[in-house]
Amino acid sequence: MKPSIKLNKIPSITPPPGSVSAIPTSVTFLFDTADNGAVKARFNWVTSDMTILHSVLKYAKKDGFNGIFTETIIGESFPIDQRDLYETFMGNDKNEVQLTPIISHKAESLELEPDTEYVYSVGDGGVHVTDTTNLPSFRTPAANIDEFSFLWITDSQESGIDVETAYRKYEHFMGRAVKTAMKNHPNIDFIISTGDNVDFGFDTKLWDAYYYALQPYLYNTPYYSATGNHEYEGNPRITGSWESIDPYMVTAKGRINVPKNGPAYKGAGTNGLEPIANGAIKQRLDGNTYYFEYGDAIFIVLDYSDNISNIDETGDKGFSFSSDKVIKTQLDWMKSVLKEKDKKWRIVAMHHGPYLGRLAQPEYWKTVTDAFDESGIDVVLSGHDHLYLRSKLMNNNQVTTVPGTGTTYITGGTAGSGFDALYGHNNDIAETYTEKYTDWVVSSYHVMDVNGSGISITSKGIKMLPIDGVTEQQEDNASAFKEDENGYRDLDVSSKVVLTNTPRTKNLSSWKYPNPPVEQP
Numbered sequence: 001m002k003p004s005i006k007l008n009k010i011p012s013i014t015p016p017p018g019s020v021s022a023i024p025t026s027v028t029f030l031f032d033t034a035d036n037g038a039v040k041a042r043f044n045w046v047t048s049d050m051t052i053l054h055s056v057l058k059y060a061k062k063d064g065f066n067g068i069f070t071e072t073i074i075g076e077s078f079p080i081d082q083r084d085l086y087e088t089f090m091g092n093d094k095n096e097v098q099l100t101p102i103i104s105h106k107a108e109s110l111e112l113e114p115d116t117e118y119v120y121s122v123g124d125g126g127v128h129v130t131d132t133t134n135l136p137s138f139r140t141p142a143a144n145i146d147e148f149s150f151l152w153i154t155d156s157q158e159s160g161i162d163v164e165t166a167y168r169k170y171e172h173f174m175g176r177a178v179k180t181a182m183k184n185h186p187n188i189d190f191i192i193s194t195g196d197n198v199d200f201g202f203d204t205k206l207w208d209a210y211y212y213a214l215q216p217y218l219y220n221t222p223y224y225s226a227t228g229n230h231e232y233e234g235n236p237r238i239t240g241s242w243e244s245i246d247p248y249m250v251t252a253k254g255r256i257n258v259p260k261n262g263p264a265y266k267g268a269g270t271n272g273l274e275p276i277a278n279g280a281i282k283q284r285l286d287g288n289t290y291y292f293e294y295g296d297a298i299f300i301v302l303d304y305s306d307n308i309s310n311i312d313e314t315g316d317k318g319f320s321f322s323s324d325k326v327i328k329t330q331l332d333w334m335k336s337v338l339k340e341k342d343k344k345w346r347i348v349a350m351h352h353g354p355y356l357g358r359l360a361q362p363e364y365w366k367t368v369t370d371a372f373d374e375s376g377i378d379v380v381l382s383g384h385d386h387l388y389l390r391s392k393l394m395n396n397n398q399v400t401t402v403p404g405t406g407t408t409y410i411t412g413g414t415a416g417s418g419f420d421a422l423y424g425h426n427n428d429i430a431e432t433y434t435e436k437y438t439d440w441v442v443s444s445y446h447v448m449d450v451n452g453s454g455i456s457i458t459s460k461g462i463k464m465l466p467i468d469g470v471t472e473q474q475e476d477n478a479s480a481f482k483e484d485e486n487g488y489r490d491l492d493v494s495s496k497v498v499l500t501n502t503p504r505t506k507n508l509s510s511w512k513y514p515n516p517p518v519e520q521p
Helices: 083-088 163-184 204-218 279-285 324-340 365-375
Strands: 025-033 039-047 056-061 071-074 076-080 102-108 117-123 137-139 147-153 190-193 223-225 290-294 297-301 345-349 379-382 388-391 408-411 434-438 441-451 454-466 481-490 497-500
Touching: 025 204, 025 223, 025 290, 039 117, 056 102, 071 102, 147 163, 163 204, 163 441, 163 454, 190 204, 223 297, 279 324, 297 324, 324 365, 388 454, 408 497
Parallel strands: 147 190, 190 223, 297 345, 345 379, 379 408
Antiparallel strands: 025 039, 039 102, 056 071, 056 117, 076 102, 117 137, 147 441, 290 297, 388 408, 388 434, 441 454, 454 481, 454 497
């Protein structure tokens, strides 16, 4: 049995969002797999009291716990202070955001026993720690997992003039979606997001509100995330343009501790054991491009979205993510990982999907899908469009009906409030590959079930209905719509849809590991 999840109340030890505190906030963890197959837990938390520099993780098996933790891990911390960016902001509404400095804390457990419940505490190792009365806990995966379920959310992004306003939005939309999913699917093993978690990635109060709304679940449920364009880009109304003021997404990366197995660490050289990325590309992909294993599945998390930038990729400030060099780096890394790993199911999570519903396909989409075909990817999970779209089975940009010969691409409905009926369905693009499409939904969630027989999805959302004969949302009249009082509805043809019952075959036997890049002086 998994530890019970408190659905309605955040422990009293947790300070309110946006407050300056030495008590840990934005507490997350996820599982990482060591080379020998053992599981470790990677923790991340934040303190807004800039004097709290110590990062201490303590944990013990829950069975027989007598109040004394058996393991103490000293982690690392680093400050994130981007207040000087205010000087560069040119938008009329630049005072709406907060750039509150924080300390990001990271710590990693030792190897853990399978199918075992642990209690833990994070903080400074003294009085500034998580709740000591009701200790948070987690259960590690079993050694041989036959089946598992995970919750997928995307585009939860909200904004607000203050942290309380943003939190209320997150709680009403994303919080409702997660609460409903957890209630209807009590055996969810982990949560994954495909990005655009906040509206402005540089606005610290939005991250505070986002994680505060999720915190009751994140104490004991592993959480993984991709990054989207809203984690990266600026905004004309705030910063004066779409150009990124945080090109390496330092603020977003400071709230999650992902496995160190991405392009910054492996993918090139003999057996792919040397870093495949260097310079600005390494700095960009370190901390948001990674993989993790669960049961007989492997998840590849990519940093892929169309970003508007003219910054040279070798410059100090970053690079244009439209660069084919950056795309190739990630795809070669992915092939390197999958050449080594022989999991039955292969799933990709990334923000901007190649088969969308409302926008044209992004740059280099065919390069990406060709690599997925070669790598034998079964399912691709994406967001960005704020609508639900499930593609037909695709291979070489053609529809196939033979199980195990194509990839299913899914764009998830927004977990937030941005239902974006303004955009509508792009028939010129999407009709050719669309199997199922649903627009005008909010508070959406998706539960994926994976077992030896296949991968299936359950998708739910709240339908938005026009008021007084309104037939199309304009950019500023979302108030002309209301939520369907009948509550959640299926976004697909039925409550549970089988995506595949036959794994794809990868074709990487002749693919060669690239040479390590030459380090820049």
